[in-house]
Amino acid sequence: MITFTNVSKKYDEITVVDELNLSIEDGEFVILIGPSGCGKTTTLKMINKLIEMDKGEIHIDDKNISDINGDELRREIGYVIQQIGLFPNLTIKENILVVPRLLKWKEEKCDKRVHELLELVGMPYEENAMKYPNELSGGQQQRIGVLRALAGEPPIILMDEPFGALDPVTRESLQDELKVLQKKLHKTIIFVTHDMEEALKMADKIVFMSDGKILQVASPEEMLANPADSLITDFMGRHAVTTEEQYHDLTCKEVMFKELIFVSETEKPLEVASKIKKSDHDMAVIVDENAAPKGVVTLDLIKQFQQADKKIVEIADTEVEKVSENKLAKDAFNQMIKDNKNYLLVMDDKNKVTGLITRDVITNSLARLVWGDMDWAL
Amino acid sequence: MGIIAFLDQYGVRLMKAILVHLQYVFISVAIGFVIAFVLAIVLSRYPKLSSIVIPVLGIFQTIPGLVFIGVLFIYLGMKPITVIIALGVYAVFPILKNTYTGIINVDPELIEAARGCGMNSLQILYKIEIPNAMSSIFSGLRMSTIYTVSWAVLAAMIGLGGLGEFVYRGIETNNNTLIIGGAVPAAILAMTLGYLIDLIEDKITPRGLKGGR
Ligand SMILES: Nc1ncnc2c1ncn2[C@@H]1O[C@H](COP(=O)(O)OP(=O)(O)OP(=O)(O)O)[C@@H](O)[C@H]1O
Ligand SMILES: [Mg+2]
Numbered sequence: 200m201i202t203f204t205n206v207s208k209k210y211d212e213i214t215v216v217d218e219l220n221l222s223i224e225d226g227e228f229v230i231l232i233g234p235s236g237c238g239k240t241t242t243l244k245m246i247n248k249l250i251e252m253d254k255g256e257i258h259i260d261d262k263n264i265s266d267i268n269g270d271e272l273r274r275e276i277g278y279v280i281q282q283i284g285l286f287p288n289l290t291i292k293e294n295i296l297v298v299p300r301l302l303k304w305k306e307e308k309c310d311k312r313v314h315e316l317l318e319l320v321g322m323p324y325e326e327n328a329m330k331y332p333n334e335l336s337g338g339q340q341q342r343i344g345v346l347r348a349l350a351g352e353p354p355i356i357l358m359d360e361p362f363g364a365l366d367p368v369t370r371e372s373l374q375d376e377l378k379v380l381q382k383k384l385h386k387t388i389i390f391v392t393h394d395m396e397e398a399l400k401m402a403d404k405i406v407f408m409s410d411g412k413i414l415q416v417a418s419p420e421e422m423l424a425n426p427a428d429s430l431i432t433d434f435m436g437r438h439a440v441t442t443e444e445q446y447h448d449l450t451c452k453e454v455m456f457k458e459l460i461f462v463s464e465t466e467k468p469l470e471v472a473s474k475i476k477k478s479d480h481d482m483a484v485i486v487d488e489n490a491a492p493k494g495v496v497t498l499d500l501i502k503q504f505q506q507a508d509k510k511i512v513e514i515a516d517t518e519v520e521k522v523s524e525n526k527l528a529k530d531a532f533n534q535m536i537k538d539n540k541n542y543l544l545v546m547d548d549k550n551k552v553t554g555l556i557t558r559d560v561i562t563n564s565l566a567r568l569v570w571g572d573m574d575w576a577l
Numbered sequence: 578m579g580i581i582a583f584l585d586q587y588g589v590r591l592m593k594a595i596l597v598h599l600q601y602v603f604i605s606v607a608i609g610f611v612i613a614f615v616l617a618i619v620l621s622r623y624p625k626l627s628s629i630v631i632p633v634l635g636i637f638q639t640i641p642g643l644v645f646i647g648v649l650f651i652y653l654g655m656k657p658i659t660v661i662i663a664l665g666v667y668a669v670f671p672i673l674k675n676t677y678t679g680i681i682n683v684d685p686e687l688i689e690a691a692r693g694c695g696m697n698s699l700q701i702l703y704k705i706e707i708p709n710a711m712s713s714i715f716s717g718l719r720m721s722t723i724y725t726v727s728w729a730v731l732a733a734m735i736g737l738g739g740l741g742e743f744v745y746r747g748i749e750t751n752n753n754t755l756i757i758g759g760a761v762p763a764a765i766l767a768m769t770l771g772y773l774i775d776l777i778e779d780k781i782t783p784r785g786l787k788g789g790r
Contacts, residue, residue, distance in 0.1 A: 249692060274695030284690025287785045288708035297694045331785025347694070 200225055201246065201355065201387070206255035208241050208411075216241050217411035219255070223404075225354070226385045228378075230398040232434070233408035239391040242408070243357050246389065247276045259355070274301050277348030277356035277386075281363045283340050285332035291317075291343055292328040298351035316346045320376060338369035345377065349384070358390045362397070374401060395435050399423070407431050451531050452524040454564045455545045455554030461486050464493055464512040468501045471511050475501075484544065484552055485515050492544055492552045495519045521546050524553060532561050583758055591743070595762055598739040601729045602770070605661045606722050609668025613717070616669070617676035618702065624681060631674060638670045642728050650735045660732040668725050672717040679713025680706050712786065715778040719771050726767040730759070740766075 201223040208216040216238045223229050231239040244250040246257060248269040257264045264272060277298075285294050292313050299309050317324045320342045332340055341361060348356050362370040378401055381388055392398055398405050399419045407415045407422070407430075415427035426432045460483040462471050475483050475498050482497040494515035504514045521544045522531045535543055535556065545554040584591070620627040646663040653659040683706050691701045707714075733741030743759025746752070 247693065249689070270695050270697045272695075273693055278690075278693035280686065280690060280693070282686040284684075284686045284693075286687060286691070286705055286709075288705070288711075288783050289785070290783075297691075297696075301695050301700070331783065333785055 200258075200260055201389075202256075202258045203242075204256045204258070206242075206245060206252050206257060208238070208245065208250065209253050215411050216245070216252075219411075219413060221406060221413065221416065223387060223389065225387055228381055228388045228390065228401055228403045230402035230405050231389065231391045231408060232393060232395065232398045232405060233414075234430075234434075235393065237408045238411040239393075239408055240359055243359055243389060243391055246355075246357060247273045247278060249273070249278075274298055274351060275353050275355075277351070277353045279341075279344050279348045279356070279358040279361045281360040283332075283337075283344045283364075285340055285343055285347070287332050289331075290328065291330050291332070291335070294332065294343060295346050295350050297347060298353075302351055312350060316350060319380065320346065336369075337365055338373060341365060341369075341373060342376070345373075345380075349380075349386075353386075355387045355389070358388065360391055360393070363392070363394075370397075377401070407434070449528040449564065450524065451522055451526050451528050451543075451545045451556060452554070454528045454560050455524075455556050456480070456560060457554050459484050459552065459555055461490075461552075462496075462511060463487075464510060466511045468496075468504070468506065468509060468511055468514060471496060472498060472501045480555075482542065482555070482557075484555065485512055486552065490551050492519070492521070492546075493517060495542060495544065495555075519544050522556070523548070528556075528564060531556055532564075535561070583754060587743075587755075587758060591758065591762065594738060594740050594742055594759070595766065597732075597737075598726070598729050598741075598763070598766065601657070601660055601664055601732055601739055602722065602725045602766075605664035605729075606668045606718070606725050608661070608665040609721060609725075610672055610718060612665070613669045613672035613721075614676055614714075617673050617680065620673075620677050621680040621706075627677060631677065634670055634673065638667070642667060642731055643734070646731050646735065655735055655737065657737060659735065660729070660737050663731075664725050664728055667728055668721040671720040671724065672714070675713045675717025675720070676710060679710025679717075682713070683709045708783070709786070711782060712778070715774060719774045722770050722774060723767045726763060726770060730763060 201221075203219045203221040206216060206219040207214060215236075219242065231242060233239055241250055245252045246259075246264070248264060248267075285291075286297070289297075295313050295316060296309050299312060304312070313328060314324050317327055322339065322342065327335070327339075332343070335343065341364075344361065345358075348358075362373050365373065374397060377388075380386075390401065399422075402419055405415075405417060405419055405422050406413055407417075407428075409428075409430055415422060415431055417425070417427075422431065423435065426435060458479070460474055460478050460480065462474065462483045462485055464485055464487060471483055475481060481499070482495055484495055485493045487493055493512055494517035496511055496515040500514055500516065506514065519542065520534065520538065520540055522534070524545055524547050531543055531545075534540075535558075541558055543556045544552050545556060547553045620630060642663065645666070646659065649659045649663050653662070687705055687709065688701060691705045696704065729739050730741035730744055732739045733743075733745045740759045740763045743755050747755030747757075747759065
C-alpha cells in the first residue's frame with residue numbers, strides 16, 4: 200500500500216503538487232490523468248524519489264520513503280518512461296538485467312529470469328536476447344522497457360506515458376498485454392497518461408489531477424457516470440455521453456446504418472451484385488416505385504442462386520422484419536436476437552426505409568458503450 | 578637520391594628516429610589521456626564551471642608549441658622529460674574537450690532511466706555515460722595522437738631526436754632529401770596511428786552504438 204499524506208512540491212515558489220492525499224492498494228492499477236503540467240510526472244517521481252517532495256510524507260507499507268536510500272528504493276520499484284530509455288550500449292538481455300545485476304542476483308537466476316520475461320511478451324530468447332535496442336521496432340523496445348521494470352520483481356511499477364510515442368495499433372496491443380500481465384502478476388501499477396481512452400480501458404482507479412490537486416478519485420465507470428468537475432467532463436468528451444443510462448435511451452435511428460443501397464425490383468442479380476460490391480456493405484434493399492420496401496438481398500443470396508436471368512426480387516428475402524425509427528435500440532436488438540434474424544429494416548412514420556440494423560450495428564453499439572464514439576470502420 | 582640509396586645511407590638512423598618519435602608520442606599521449614579523462618569526468622559534474630574553465634584551457638592551447646617547449650627547456654634542460662611534458666600538455670586538450678562533450682551530450686533520458694533503475698552516480702558514469710561517450714572520446718584521442726606526432730618533430734629543436742632531427746638537419750644543410758626523409762615517415766606514422774585507433778574503436782564499440790546514430 201502506498202499512502203500520500205499532504206504531499207507538496209514547489210518549484211521557485213510555484214506549487215506544482217499541492218497537499219496531495221491519496222492511497223493506493225496493493226495490486227491496484229491506478230491511472231494519473233489530467234491536463235499537461237498538472238503535476239502527474241512530479242507526483243509519480245516523488246514515489247521513487249527521483250524528485251524530493253518539499254512537504255508531507257509518502258509511505259510504502261508503513262515505511263516512510265524519506266528513511267530509505269533513493270538508489271535502493273528505486274531498485275525495488277519498476278520505472279518505465281515514454282522515451283523508453285533502453286541503454287543503446289547494452290544488449291536486450293543486459294538491459295533487462297540492469298536491476299537484477301544491481302541487486303546482485305546469481306548468474307543462473309538472471310539467466311532464467313530473462314528467458315521467462317521474454318517468453319511473457321512473446322519475444323523468443325534466441326532471437327532477441329543478444330540484439331541491441333536499435334535492432335528492435337518501437338513496440339518491441341517498449342516491451343523490453345516494461346520487462347526491464349519487471350525484472351527485479353518489484354511489487355510496484357511506475358509508468359509515465361509508456362505508450363505515448365507508439366502508433367495506435369501497437370499501443371493497443373501493448374495495453375492489452377500489460378493488462379494481462381498485471382492480472383497475472385498482481386503488481387501495483389501507477390500509470391500516467393493524458394489519454395482518457397487508455398485510462399478507462401486500463402484503470403481500476405482513476406486519479407484526475409488539475410493544477411497540482413486531485414479533482415476526483417473514482418473507478419472508470421463511476422467517473423463516466425458522475426464526473427466531479429466540468430473539466431473532467433470535458434476531458435472525457437465523447438466518452439461521457441455513453442453512460443449506461445443514456446445507452447438505454449438510444450433509438451434505432453441513432454444506431455442504424457444509414458448509407459443503404461436501394462435497388463428496384465426488376466434489376467438483374469449481377470447488376471445488384473456489382474452495386475453491392477462497390478459499397479461498404481454486403482446487402483441491398485429492394486424498393487418499389489413508392490420507396491416501399493419489398494425485401495433485402497445479400498451478396499450470399501445472389502451467389503447461392505447464381506441465376507442471372509431472374510429478377511432480383513425473386514431471389515430476395517422478402518420476409519424482413521421492420522421496426523420504427525423511434526423504437527428503442529435495445530428492444531430492436533432483443534427482437535433480432537430472439538427471432539434469430541441477421542438484420543432489421545428501420546422505417547420512418549411514412550413507411551419509408553431509412554436504415555438497417557445488422558449484427559454489426561449491435562457490436563458497434565456495444566463497443567461504443569465501452570470505448571466511446573469512434574469512427575468505426577463499417 | 579632514390580629511396581633505396583636513402584635507406585642505405587640513413588636507414589638505421591631513420592629507424593632509431595622513428596622509435597624515439599613513437600616513444601614520445603606514446604608516453605605523452607598516455608599521460609595526456611589519463612589527465613584529460615579524469616579532468617573531463619570531474620568537469621562534467623560541474624557544467625556551469627566548465628563552460629568557463631574549458632574555453633580558458635583552449636586559449637592555452639593556442640600558445641605556439643615552439644614557445645612552450647623553449648620555456649620548459651630553460652627550466653628543465655635538455656632531457657626527454659621536457660619534450661614529454663610539453664607534448665603531454667598539448668595532448669590533454671582535444672581529449673578533454675571531446676570526452677567532456679561526449680559525456681555532457683549523453684541523452685538525459687538515459688541518465689534518468691539509469692537513475693530510475695537504481696544506479697548510483699558512479700554506476701551511471703561507467704555503465705552508461707562513458708560507454709555512450711566512447712565515440713567522442715575516441716575522436717579526441719585520435720586528434721591528440723595525430724597532433725602529437727607532428728608536434729614531436731619539435732623535440733629535435735632542443736636536440737632530443739625523433740624524426741624532427743632529419744627535418745632540422747635538412748633545413749640546416751639545405752638538404753631537401755633529409756627534410757622529406759623526416760617529413761614523409763612522420764606523416765605515415767600519423768596516418769597509421771590514426772588508423773590503429775579507428776581499428777581499436779571499432780573492436781570495442783558494441784553493435785548497438787554503431788551506425789544510424
Ligand atoms: N525542474 C523543474 N523546474 C521548474 N518547474 C518544473 C520542473 N519540473 C516540472 N516543473 C513544472 O511543474 C509542473 C508540473 O510538471 P509535471 O511534469 O509534473 O507535469 P505533467 O502533469 O507530468 O505534465 P505532462 O502531461 O505535460 O507530462 C509544470 O508546470 C512544470 O512546468
Ligand atoms: Mg509528465
